[in-house]
Amino acid sequence: KMAISSTSEEKVKALAAELDLGPDRLWATTCNVTDEAQVKALIDGAVEHFGHIDSVVPVAGYEGKWQWAAEMSKDNYDKVFSINVLGVMYMLKHGGAVLSKQGHGSMVVVSSVGALVGSAGMAIYCSSKRAVQGLAKSVARELGPLGVNVNTVNPDGVDTPMLNRIGENALGTDMDEKARYDALVSGTFNKRALSPEECAYAICYLASPWASHMFGSRIV
Numbered sequence: 001k002m003a004i005s006s007t008s009e010e011k012v013k014a015l016a017a018e019l020d021l022g023p024d025r026l027w028a029t030t031c032n033v034t035d036e037a038q039v040k041a042l043i044d045g046a047v048e049h050f051g052h053i054d055s056v057v058p059v060a061g062y063e064g065k066w067q068w069a070a071e072m073s074k075d076n077y078d079k080v081f082s083i084n085v086l087g088v089m090y091m092l093k094h095g096g097a098v099l100s101k102q103g104h105g106s107m108v109v110v111s112s113v114g115a116l117v118g119s120a121g122m123a124i125y126c127s128s129k130r131a132v133q134g135l136a137k138s139v140a141r142e143l144g145p146l147g148v149n150v151n152t153v154n155p156d157g158v159d160t161p162m163l164n165r166i167g168e169n170a171l172g173t174d175m176d177e178k179a180r181y182d183a184l185v186s187g188t189f190n191k192r193a194l195s196p197e198e199c200a201y202a203i204c205y206l207a208s209p210w211a212s213h214m215f216g217s218r219i220v
Contacts, residue, residue, distance in 0.1 A: 003046035003053070005031035007060075033060045033087030036094075043094045052102060055207035056095030058088045059110040063162055064128075066121045066169035077124050084128035085135070092139045092150070100146040107143075108206045109136045110199070111152040113220055121170060129154075133218070140216035151206045152218040157184055159193040 002025070006012040009030050016028040027049040031042040046053050064080035067073065088109055099105030114122060115129035133152060140150035157163045167180035175183070185192050202219045205211055 001025045001050055003027045003029070003042070003049065005029050005042050007032050033058070033090060034082040036090045039087070039090035040094045043091075043098055047098055053095070053098060054105055056091055056099065056105070056107045057110070057203055057207065058091035058095075058107070059203075060084075060087050061110065061112075061162075062125075063122065063166055064125045066166075067124065068121060069123060072124060080124050080128050081131070084125070085131045088132050088135055092135060096139060096143050096148060096150075099148045100143050102147075104147045106149040106151075106207045106211070107136075107139075108203045109150070109152045110203070111136070111154045111218065113154050113156045115154060116220065122166075136218075137216040144215045149206070149211060149215055151211065151214055151216065153199060153202045153206065154218050154220045155194050155199050155202075156188060157193045158199055159195055163193055 002019075002021070004012060004015060004026070005028070006015070007030060012028045012030060016026060019026055027046060029042060029045060031038045033039055043053070043056070060083055062080055062083040065073075065076045067076055092107060092109070095107055099107065109132055111132045112126070112129040114126040115133050118126050136150050136152045143150060157166070163184065164177065164180070167177075167184050171180050171183055181193070182191075206214065206217075206219065
């Protein structure tokens, strides 16, 4: 059973149709995670629809503009941090309130390997993901005694449109898409990007009873 959201009504409806689970197993809505009232409505709506929730997964993210250190701007900072940090904070706040009242549950935050290694041209994005690590670790300490697990998944490049945008920013558009992709994944162990499904498997593990004694940990 899943409650899913997107800022785009068109996208969330398309995903709901693809999943084809029926209203007893799927609730879909729109939510802008930078708006606390909308995040609370998302959590409350899921509880109302299903009667309870077991796991909260903040996954919304934005890479921001490609800026070298000398070009960094407050506008870029504000937009990146509003989605990547404030959005996660609101999800942890309102999701955590429900789960701790229930006395059980898990929250899995999608962070980034950028939080650990940094990336030239992406200082603001990477610092936002580093902030997320501090949020998750601290909330894990608060909610662990109440029966709630909080952990993070820190993927490298995931094979989504964001990866292609990062490639264009980092390497330019003179290279074709495959050459950019090969360059982006050249530093990985298996020379390819992570699939969204592989990221989901890690999320499902941390959300499951198999990870019931993991708190403030990360899967890289």
